[in-house]
Amino acid sequence: MNTVFSHFDERLTRSLSGALDDAHDPAQARPRLLVVDDQPANVQALYRTFADECQVFMATGGEQALTLAESKQPDLVLLDVEMPGLGGHEVCARLRANAATRHIPVIFVTAHTHVEDERLGLDLGAVDFIAKPINPTIVRARVRTHLKLKRQSDLLRSWVYIDGLTGVANRRYFEDRLASEWRRSQRDGTPLSVALIDVDFFKKYNDGFGHLMGDECLCRIAKALKTAGRRPGDMLARYGGEEFVLVLPDTDSSGAREVSERVHRGVVQLGIIHATDAVAPYVTVSMGIATKPAGVDTPAEPLVDLADRLLYQAKSQGRNRTAYGEAMASEGLPKGGAGVVEAVEVGAIGGAG
Numbered sequence: 001m002n003t004v005f006s007h008f009d010e011r012l013t014r015s016l017s018g019a020l021d022d023a024h025d026p027a028q029a030r031p032r033l034l035v036v037d038d039q040p041a042n043v044q045a046l047y048r049t050f051a052d053e054c055q056v057f058m059a060t061g062g063e064q065a066l067t068l069a070e071s072k073q074p075d076l077v078l079l080d081v082e083m084p085g086l087g088g089h090e091v092c093a094r095l096r097a098n099a100a101t102r103h104i105p106v107i108f109v110t111a112h113t114h115v116e117d118e119r120l121g122l123d124l125g126a127v128d129f130i131a132k133p134i135n136p137t138i139v140r141a142r143v144r145t146h147l148k149l150k151r152q153s154d155l156l157r158s159w160v161y162i163d164g165l166t167g168v169a170n171r172r173y174f175e176d177r178l179a180s181e182w183r184r185s186q187r188d189g190t191p192l193s194v195a196l197i198d199v200d201f202f203k204k205y206n207d208g209f210g211h212l213m214g215d216e217c218l219c220r221i222a223k224a225l226k227t228a229g230r231r232p233g234d235m236l237a238r239y240g241g242e243e244f245v246l247v248l249p250d251t252d253s254s255g256a257r258e259v260s261e262r263v264h265r266g267v268v269q270l271g272i273i274h275a276t277d278a279v280a281p282y283v284t285v286s287m288g289i290a291t292k293p294a295g296v297d298t299p300a301e302p303l304v305d306l307a308d309r310l311l312y313q314a315k316s317q318g319r320n321r322t323a324y325g326e327a328m329a330s331e332g333l334p335k336g337g338a339g340v341v342e343a344v345e346v347g348a349i350g351g352a353g
C-alpha cells in the first residue's frame with residue numbers, strides 16, 4: 001500500500017534526524033491515538049484524557065475506525081469491543097489482515113474482562129485490555145507504555161531498511177517499494193521510471209584518496225541524489241557499492257530527463273575533486289533510466305534489468321551521461337534492449353576545464 005510507504009518514509013526520515021525533526025514540528029512528533037467507541041460520551045472522555053499529549057482521532061463505528069486507521073496511521077488504537085455493526089473483534093481482525101495497518105497496536109476497551117474474552121482478544125492480536133468504566137490514570141499509564149513500545153519497534157523496523165553508511169534506504173527497501181509502486185502503476189495505468197546511478201571511476205577515487213574519503217564521497221552524493229528525486233513519491237536507495245537507484249512513480253521519459261539533469265548537475269556541483277585521470281575534474285555519475293510508459297504492461301524485474309543495461313551503455317559510451325530506454329512489448333521487454341535507447345552527453349558542468 002502506498003500509504004504505508006509514504007508514512008514509513010516520513011518515519012524513516014524522522015528516525016534519522018530524530019530529535020531535530022521533533023524540535024522543528026512538535027505536532028508531528030506527538031503520538032497519534034485512534035479512539036473507537038460507539039458511545040460519543042466514552043470517546044469524549046478518552047479525548048479529554050489524551051488531548052494534551054497525543055494527536056487524537058475519533059471514530060464511533062467499526063468501518064470509520066478502519067478508514068481512519070489506514071489514512072491516519074495511528075500509533076495505537078483504543079478499541080471498544082461492543083459496537084453495533086462491525087464489532088471490536090472484527091475490526092481488530094481486519095486491521096491485522098491489512099498490510100497497511102498490521103503493525104498498529106490495539107488495546108481493547110471492554111466491560112467484559114473474563115478470561116475467555118481476553119484470550120480471544122489476544123488471539124486477535126490485541127496488546128492489552130482496559131476495563132470499563134475507564135480510570136484515566138490507569139489508561140494513561142497503559143497507553144504511555146504501549147506508545148513507547150511502538151516507538152521502539154518503529155525504530156527497529158526502520159533500521160532494517162536503512163543503509164548504514166549513507167542513511168538512505170537500502171536495497172531491501174527498494175525491492176519492497178518497487179513491487180508496491182509497480183502494482184500501483186499497473187492499477188492506475190501510470191508510467192513508472194527506474195534510474196540506476198553509478199559513480200564514475202569510483203575505484204580510482206578510493207585508490208587515490210582512501211576508503212574514508214570514498215565513504216564521505218558516497219554520503220555527499222547520496223544527499224545530492226536525494227535532492228534530485230525530490231517529489232514526495234520519489235525514492236532513493238543505495239543499490240550496492242557505489243550504485244544508487246531512484247524509483248520515480250508517475251514519471252514518463254520526459255520527466256525522467258528532468259530528474260537526470262538534476263542528478264548530473266547536483267553531483268557535479270558538489271565539486272568533489274576526482275583523480276586526475278577520471279572523466280572530469282569533479283566526481284561525476286552515469287545513469288541508466290528505464291521507463292514503463294503509461295498503459296504498457298511489463299513485469300518489474302525486466303525494467304530493472306533494462307536500467308542496468310542502459311547504465312552499462314552510458315558507461316561504455318564515455319560515462320558522465322544518461323542512457324534512456326522505454327519498455328514497449330506487452331509480453332515483456334525485447335531481449336536486446338529497449339524500444340528507444342538514447343545516450344545524452346552531459347559534459348563537465350562547472351568543471352575547471
Ligand SMILES: [Mg+2]
Nearest residue numbers: 038080082083
Ligand atoms: Mg460499545
